[in-house]
Amino acid sequence: EDKVVQSPLSLVVHEGDTVTLNCSYEVTNFRSLLWYKQEKKAPTFLFMLTSSGIEKKSGRLSSILDKKELFSILNITATQTGDSAVYLCAVDGGAQKLVFGQGTRLTINP
């Protein structure tokens, strides 16, 4: 059974800090890994990663995939209070469905 594990489950930092969120996976037929940000309601898409070692970047957020070690990290630099959210990692195992991790709840204190 495909499995996605995120760590830490919860993280509290001060505004301006840099954070690294982790996602490891066990998937039989890996196709891609996706990161989503969930504030109050809808998960909103951040990144889709398919190739190892290629960093994807959007403003202060970046993410990279390691297909050999089966993990991905999401980095957020110079955090702001608006970055407070649950960050979800999900994997596409080729069956037209995403398997989600339990999420990391990130809280940014001013």
Next chain:
Amino acid sequence: EPEVTQTPSHQVTQMGQEVILRCVPISNHLYFYWYRQILGQKVEFLVSFYNNEISEKSEIFDDQFSVERPDGSNFTLKIRSTKLEDSAMYFCASSFSRISYNSPLHFGNGTRLTVT
């Protein structure tokens, strides 16, 4: 930016009743999905739908559940004979193409279903 819309935002129903959750996917998207998230738990896949038929479903998606695309814009999830454990946030999502073709899912804001 186009978005997935879901109605209602909150639905309260009594155990044993039937509910229909409605979704309008992004207009040029071809693949449609339902996921659910029980409070405090992971987002779980229910079903994917393409070309007017189910392409994949989870063990959760048993005979109690059904999906339909009744017209060119709506996508519905019907839950028959609701149980207390069906209480959850139900998310609709859509994608332009298969996920593996670099086509991420876009989610709606969800319908919070409360079964009493």
